[in-house]
Amino acid sequence: MEKRKVLLIDDEPHVISVLKHFLIKSGYEVDTASNGFEALQKVEKQMPDAIVSDIQMPKMSGLEFSQQFRSDFAESDSLIIIMTSRTEQDFRDKAGTLENVEFFEKPLSPKKMVIRLKKYFEEMECSA
Amino acid sequence: MIQEQLTNPLVILLAILVLVCFTAFCWEYRQLANVKKVITTLLPTEQKEKAGNIRQMLSLLVSHVRQKIQASKNLRQDAETENKSIAYHHKKLRAVLEVFPEGIVILDQAGTASFANKKIESMMGITCSDVIGKQPHDWCTNEKVLSLLVRYEGNVTRLRRSETVEFSPNDQKGKTLAVTMSPISLPSKPDVTIGILILFRDVTAEAMAKRSRDDFVAHVSHELKSPLNVIKMHSELLQDVGDDPQHRTSSLNVINDEVDRVSNLITDLLNITRLEVGNVSISRKRIRFRDFISDVFEKMKRMGDKNNIQFSLNLPQSLSHLSIDKDLFRIALNNILSNAIKYNKPGGMVTLEAEENNDSIVLRISDTGVGILPEDQKKIFEKFYRSDDDDVISRNGHGLGLSLANEIISLHSGSLTVESEKGKGTTFIVELGKTSTLLKEAV
Numbered sequence: 001m002e003k004r005k006v007l008l009i010d011d012e013p014h015v016i017s018v019l020k021h022f023l024i025k026s027g028y029e030v031d032t033a034s035n036g037f038e039a040l041q042k043v044e045k046q047m048p049d050a051i052v053s054d055i056q057m058p059k060m061s062g063l064e065f066s067q068q069f070r071s072d073f074a075e076s077d078s079l080i081i082i083m084t085s086r087t088e089q090d091f092r093d094k095a096g097t098l099e100n101v102e103f104f105e106k107p108l109s110p111k112k113m114v115i116r117l118k119k120y121f122e123e124m125e126c127s128a
Numbered sequence: 129m130i131q132e133q134l135t136n137p138l139v140i141l142l143a144i145l146v147l148v149c150f151t152a153f154c155w156e157y158r159q160l161a162n163v164k165k166v167i168t169t170l171l172p173t174e175q176k177e178k179a180g181n182i183r184q185m186l187s188l189l190v191s192h193v194r195q196k197i198q199a200s201k202n203l204r205q206d207a208e209t210e211n212k213s214i215a216y217h218h219k220k221l222r223a224v225l226e227v228f229p230e231g232i233v234i235l236d237q238a239g240t241a242s243f244a245n246k247k248i249e250s251m252m253g254i255t256c257s258d259v260i261g262k263q264p265h266d267w268c269t270n271e272k273v274l275s276l277l278v279r280y281e282g283n284v285t286r287l288r289r290s291e292t293v294e295f296s297p298n299d300q301k302g303k304t305l306a307v308t309m310s311p312i313s314l315p316s317k318p319d320v321t322i323g324i325l326i327l328f329r330d331v332t333a334e335a336m337a338k339r340s341r342d343d344f345v346a347h348v349s350h351e352l353k354s355p356l357n358v359i360k361m362h363s364e365l366l367q368d369v370g371d372d373p374q375h376r377t378s379s380l381n382v383i384n385d386e387v388d389r390v391s392n393l394i395t396d397l398l399n400i401t402r403l404e405v406g407n408v409s410i411s412r413k414r415i416r417f418r419d420f421i422s423d424v425f426e427k428m429k430r431m432g433d434k435n436n437i438q439f440s441l442n443l444p445q446s447l448s449h450l451s452i453d454k455d456l457f458r459i460a461l462n463n464i465l466s467n468a469i470k471y472n473k474p475g476g477m478v479t480l481e482a483e484e485n486n487d488s489i490v491l492r493i494s495d496t497g498v499g500i501l502p503e504d505q506k507k508i509f510e511k512f513y514r515s516d517d518d519d520v521i522s523r524n525g526h527g528l529g530l531s532l533a534n535e536i537i538s539l540h541s542g543s544l545t546v547e548s549e550k551g552k553g554t555t556f557i558v559e560l561g562k563t564s565t566l567l568k569e570a571v
Binding site for chain 2 (some may be wrong): 011012014018019021022025031034056058059070083085088107108109110111
């Protein structure tokens with residue numbers, strides 16, 4: 001069976017390296033981007049099954065990316081998980097209007113993130 | 129004989145005449161009594177008893193009427209004076225409403241504007257004559273305000289309590305105005321709404337302060353949570369990788385660096401907050417400025433040695449003593465010097481030069497680093513500002529160091545400026561007035 005693809009977007013390399021470790025270990029194919037702008041270029045080449053993104057990033061934030069992604073690739077139903085803190089309510093409110101977007105609160109547990117993705121992909125397979 | 133006389137027509141005529149006269153007299157007498165009765169009713173009670181014959185009565189009546197006429201004249205004069213006073217107060221009230229610093233429109237019971245002051249012209253871009261005598265939908269062009277106003281158009285009694293909305297005028301998007309509608313009622317009938325007072329206030333400054341406070345909280349929260357996030361992730365990674373030495377060392381280093389990062393951030397935040405709220409007591413002491421600078425520079429040099437940076441300190445033989453807060457000034461210089469190291473290129477150079485003239489001492493801290501983009505040069509002293517430039521993103525930082533340095537130098541009545549060329553390097557110039565520091569000391 002083909003590996004599920006996850007795109008990680010964060011300007012913090014230490015976050016990327018840890019999440020990448022756990023995702024690869026769980027059998028996913030991982031691609032990374034350091035901001036929303038770079039991520040849009042990546043999804044054009046290869047559509048991921050799920051996207052895990054930070055919210056505040058230089059050049060293009062996670063919110064701007066999610067909005068742009070949902071409008072440019074309306075046919076895609078990829079899950080978007082946004083890593084954010086509770087105080088960024090403004091971002092949450094705006095991103096919350098988009099479809100299939102979930103929030104993970106910082107500081108976040110990479111293991112819990114992997115469990116959530118696993119469950120999501122299982123549900124996808126059941127419904128398919 | 130008598131019979132003859134009685135039949136004499138002359139006598140008969142005379143008798144008839146006497147009878148007529150008597151009857152007329154009686155009739156007149158009765159009329160007179162009626163007249164007296166009428167006059168009595170016209171007279172005031174206390175004078176009724178004084179009245180004797182009709183002449184006296186008439187005289188009393190005339191004087192009473194004269195008194196009444198005089199009283200009425202007085203009353204008219206009072207009324208005129210009162211009218212003038214009311215008109216004056218009305219004008220005064222209008223003048224007060226005109227000079228009121230906020231825009232005012234008053235709606236009558238039917239929702240028609242009965243008053244508008246000049247202030248609304250600059251606030252809403254409409255003239256008073258556009259408003260007065262018209263309904264809100266005729267003069268209000270802002271949709272947000274109109275949706276509030278039209279709810280009460282034609283029936284102002286529906287407005288029971290004040291309502292406020294904030295909006296940006298159509299032609300001035302950077303401005304924030306607040307419009308408040310309050311029901312007007314008379315003190316004697318507080319439940320009856322007789323009109324609406326519409327108040328337009330410019331709340332741009334408050335809105336900006338609130339935004340800046342919210343931004344500050346969001347920034348602080350993000351800057352604090354980011355290192356904590358990395359620490360938590362790497363601690364989970366350490367649990368997962370077990371004894372793998374490569375992963376262990378790398379994760380422990382990351383955790384160590386992130387703890388330093390969060391600790392530095394907290395120190396900077398505390399300092400900047402204390403400075404901003406004026407809660408910091410500056411303990412100025414007259415110090416040997418030359419020795420102080422050498423000391424700060426040497427300590428920084430040790431930190432920079434790890435990064436293979438060259439250092440050059442170029443001070444005149446002697447420098448005047450200055451009165452400064454040593455601890456605070458050390459933070460400012462450290463922040464500028466650590467930036468010169470952090471944003472340098474491998475093998476680059478950091479130079480500190482000092483120069484003294486009649487009025488001031490000027491420090492120039494130069495590096496041969498990545499430089500600052502022209503558009504960023506204006507913003508680098510703002511709190512939490514970090515450029516989108518790749519050379520900046522690739523280095524850690526929370527955008528407080530230069531803001532703090534600038535605050536501290538301003539507190540010493542000095543100035544901090546920057547000269548930079550992208551790709552070639554940056555020079556920060558600190559200018560400290562000799563007189564101002566001495567004067568402050570005297571105070």
